[in-house]
Amino acid sequence: MGNLFVIIISSMLVSNVVLSQFLGICPFLGVSKKIETAAGMGAAVTFVITIASAITYPIYYFILEPAGLDYLETIAFILIIAALVQFIEMVLKKFMPALHASLGVYLPLITTNCAVLGVALNNVTDYAEESFGYGFACSVVRGLFTAIGFLIAIVIMASIRERCEYNDVPKSFQGTPIVLVTASLMAIAFCGFAGLV
Amino acid sequence: MANNKTEKNTLVHDTISLFVITVVAGLLLGIVFTVTKKPIEQQEAKTKAEAYEAVYEGAEFAEDPDTDKALEAYNEELAAGTVTKGGEVLSDVEITEALKASVDGQDAGYVMTCSAKGYGGEVELALGIDNEGTVKGIRITSCSNETPGLGQNSAKEDWNGQFIGMTTGQEVAVVKDNTGSTESGTINAISGATITSRAVTRAVDGALGFVAGLSE
Amino acid sequence: MNSCTERLKNGIITENPTFVMMLGMCPTLAVTSSAINGLGMGLSTTAVLVMSNLMISLLRKLIPDKVRIPAFIVVVASFVTVVQLLLEAYLPSLNSALGVYIPLIVVNCIILGRAEAYASKNPVLPSVFDGIGMGLGFTFGLTCIGICREVLGSGAIFGKTFIPDNFHITFFVLAPGAFLVLSFLTALQNKLKMPSATNVGAQGDIACGGNCAQCIGTSCAANKGILEAERAAEKAAKAKAAKEAAAKAKAAKEAAKKQEGKEKSQVAAAAAKEKED
Numbered sequence: 288m289g290n291l292f293v294i295i296i297s298s299m300l301v302s303n304v305v306l307s308q309f310l311g312i313c314p315f316l317g318v319s320k321k322i323e324t325a326a327g328m329g330a331a332v333t334f335v336i337t338i339a340s341a342i343t344y345p346i347y348y349f350i351l352e353p354a355g356l357d358y359l360e361t362i363a364f365i366l367i368i369a370a371l372v373q374f375i376e377m378v379l380k381k382f383m384p385a386l387h388a389s390l391g392v393y394l395p396l397i398t399t400n401c402a403v404l405g406v407a408l409n410n411v412t413d414y415a416e417e418s419f420g421y422g423f424a425c426s427v428v429r430g431l432f433t434a435i436g437f438l439i440a441i442v443i444m445a446s447i448r449e450r451c452e453y454n455d456v457p458k459s460f461q462g463t464p465i466v467l468v469t470a471s472l473m474a475i476a477f478c479g480f481a482g483l484v
Numbered sequence: 485m486a487n488n489k490t491e492k493n494t495l496v497h498d499t500i501s502l503f504v505i506t507v508v509a510g511l512l513l514g515i516v517f518t519v520t521k522k523p524i525e526q527q528e529a530k531t532k533a534e535a536y537e538a539v540y541e542g543a544e545f546a547e548d549p550d551t552d553k554a555l556e557a558y559n560e561e562l563a564a565g566t567v568t569k570g571g572e573v574l575s576d577v578e579i580t581e582a583l584k585a586s587v588d589g590q591d592a593g594y595v596m597t598c599s600a601k602g603y604g605g606e607v608e609l610a611l612g613i614d615n616e617g618t619v620k621g622i623r624i625t626s627c628s629n630e631t632p633g634l635g636q637n638s639a640k641e642d643w644n645g646q647f648i649g650m651t652t653g654q655e656v657a658v659v660k661d662n663t664g665s666t667e668s669g670t671i672n673a674i675s676g677a678t679i680t681s682r683a684v685t686r687a688v689d690g691a692l693g694f695v696a697g698l699s700e
Numbered sequence: 701m702n703s704c705t706e707r708l709k710n711g712i713i714t715e716n717p718t719f720v721m722m723l724g725m726c727p728t729l730a731v732t733s734s735a736i737n738g739l740g741m742g743l744s745t746t747a748v749l750v751m752s753n754l755m756i757s758l759l760r761k762l763i764p765d766k767v768r769i770p771a772f773i774v775v776v777a778s779f780v781t782v783v784q785l786l787l788e789a790y791l792p793s794l795n796s797a798l799g800v801y802i803p804l805i806v807v808n809c810i811i812l813g814r815a816e817a818y819a820s821k822n823p824v825l826p827s828v829f830d831g832i833g834m835g836l837g838f839t840f841g842l843t844c845i846g847i848c849r850e851v852l853g854s855g856a857i858f859g860k861t862f863i864p865d866n867f868h869i870t871f872f873v874l875a876p877g878a879f880l881v882l883s884f885l886t887a888l889q890n891k892l893k894m895p896s897a898t899n900v901g902a903q904g905d906i907a908c909g910g911n912c913a914q915c916i917g918t919s920c921a922a923n924k925g926i927l928e929a930e931r932a933a934e935k936a937a938k939a940k941a942a943k944e945a946a947a948k949a950k951a952a953k954e955a956a957k958k959q960e961g962k963e964k965s966q967v968a969a970a971a972a973k974e975k976e977d
Contacts, residue, residue: 302604307875309730313809316725358517358785359510361803362777366506369770401726401807408800459891460883463722467883474876481603481679498764505763505771509778516782523789531792628796634870676870 291428296483298429299436304402306440306474311402315441316466318393325445329438331393333431335375336403339368340430343407344414344423352415364407372398406433443473531625532610536583536595539621540612545583545595551698555582558694569655569689572682576601577690580608591615594698597625598691602683605629607638609684611691617652617699619688627680635680646671647688652696658685704829711833717810718841719889724808727801728842729878735858738846739839740794741801744783746835748805751779753819753831760820772815773806780805810838848881849873 302308305315311332318328343364351357376394379387397403410429414422447469456465536545558579561567565575582596593614599606607627612620624639637643646664650656654669658681664672673681717723727745732738755775756763763771784802787795795802805811814834819827850856853873855863871877 309726309875309878310804312725312729358781359513361781361784361806362509362513362774365773365777365806366770369773399807399809399812401804404807405800405804408803412800459887462886462890464883464887464890467879467886471876471879471883474874474879478874478876494764494766498767501762501764502767502771502774505759506774509774513778513781516785520785520789524785527789527792626796628799631874634873 291424294425294429295432296480299432299439300477300480301483303436303440303477303480304406304433305437306470306477308405310405311400311437314393314396314400315437315444315470316463318396319441319444319448319466322442322445322449325441326438327389328393328396329434329441331390331397332400332402332437333434334390335368335372335394335397335400336406336434336437337427337431338375339371339403339407340410340426341423342371343367344410344426345419347411347415348419348422357411360408360411361404364404368403368407369398402433402437406430440473440477444469447473532581532597535597535610535623535625536612538623539610540585540593540595540614541621543585543587543592543595543612545585548584551582551584551594554698555579555694558697562690567690567693569686569693571655571657572686572689574600574686574690574693576683577686579691579694582694585612585614593617593620594695596691596694598687599626600683600687600690602627602630603635603677603679604631607635607680607683607687609644609687611688613652613691613695617692617695619647619650619692622647622688624684630680631677634674634677637674637677638680638684643672643674644684647684650688650692652692652699654692656685656689656692658682703826707826707829708833708836711830711835712837712840715834716837716841717834718838718845719885721810722886723813724810724838726804727808728845729882731798731801732842732846732849732878733853733873734850734856735843735846737794737797738842738844740791741798742835742839742842744787744798744802745805745808745810745838746832747783748776748779749811749814749835749838750828750831751782752776752811752815753827754824755779756815756819757822757824757827763820768820769812769816772812772820776811776815777806810834845878845881845885848885849877852881853877 298304304310305312314328314332319325346363346367347357347360351360351363372394376387376391379390379394406429410426414425416422417425444466448466451465451469460468558567562574562577562579565573567574567577577598577600579596579598582594585592585595593612593616595610595612597608597610599608601607607624607630609622609624611622614620622644624644627636627639630636630638646666647656649666650669656669656671658664658673658678659670660673660675660678662672664670671681671685711717715721718728724745727741731741752772752775756772759771759775780803783805784795787798787802814830818830822830847857849872850858851863852869853871855861855865855868869877872881
């Protein structure tokens, strides 16, 4: 249990997926103009990363590893993730139209979100030697909280950007540069969590 | 109806071509894997041998069944968190390999590979310890997950040279006030990278503890 | 041969993936803590890019249109694994330094973007040169950022220290420094009015930190497609409505001349509205 708690804190705050691992930068910079869209993107990512880590870990553990095919992990995982995103979209459309309406537009974007693949790959390298039950729990918890870390970061970013919209930014820094400066300051703040674990 | 049929046909066609591409890709990867397998193993063996040579000059190394057995038991103890040294629980330390070293056919201690959890992931190091239980040499073999310019400086000899001369009787600890010395068993932390410094120290402590247990 | 040199120039200068297109931001920020890592990452990406462009261009007539994206992903992922295995075998130190970012080349939007935008539509030779150009452009960008961060942060270039320890600004090799260096580079570009995705102003809405018109990333392209389809549908609906209104007006005109003025003003209003849009 103590270990799981450490995983939660470290994946959510200490090694935040965006601000210290640099995964999922594109949506972080691109879809963070409004809080609502940022939250939608964050929720969709949470959904996909959690399910993806729950599926990729058993596949690695029971199929790739015993067959000695662990070098196929990249190609297998990216295909699983792509199929999974399509599948989730179909299921949502059919059974949860309301959720689909709010997440739908973000789902296709997630296939090429490197955070999903990154978490899946990190999970199998870090937990492949554990027993299945424990490794599985660790993978899912890490997936969920990494994604929540993404949600936190992108929503904070969007809030800051909304507040700064009418600020008098120097001309050269308008647009992407000021967003990157904001990201830099946020990353400094997140460095403060380093001592927690 | 006709429309439906062609749609089905293209579906089958699409599926088959995608399947063929995937199978061909898989086969190609298999070939590349078998071709590169040997060089990868050689490369790993070579890096390891070089590291051992560096930490214990002029010695020869061989596996030893007794050591392996002891190592297995010790690793279990480590993982269970029952080993403490220098005021820290060494639960993250793992000794992945321990070989007997011999100079001119005479037993001369051990070389080992051990790891501990640093700032961004595992820090791995090779360590040579002689019969008296004194650290002969140390080399950080992997610290690429540590912060460049901070934690990665642990690989520099002017820092990790501090460990040379530490003995099994000592509980090596990190100090931040630059008062570290071999006699007192203390190491000066790398400024700004205390977590990495501690990780290396824990790994060394773990290895020293192992050797101390062996000679008992 | 002319088109080949043109492709090279296009990749390195005109459409430089790092500075102009702002693509592949994840590796750009993550592995540039030293110049040598940036160079290694750039060259690995180049290798994947060239091979995948070559293969996709060869297969472009065989891959069915509907499943092309998964097919591209398979091709790219295989080459990434090949590069990873080769690095492990012959350059293990670089492999461990780049770590998880090597397999993540798969989701680098430069590669899928080039496959979709260029290699799937053009013959083999130009596609290969397109890959070389784009790859070298990316390598150039990463190495530049790597040099900036290494000089400021650890006072060295390619591992050769030339600034004494006390003058290192460690901040720049840490995560926040990556964002800051990139922000100043893009600001500099804005200042010099160099062509860049960021130059268009603060309008850029979706992904890649820039505007979609110039972005070739597939997801963004798809996005743009959706948006454009929506826009077209809207336009068609409006046109239809206007037509109906016009027809009505015609009918009304025939029926009662009194109504004419009113209807006309409505149509005019609709037209004016459309103009505004």
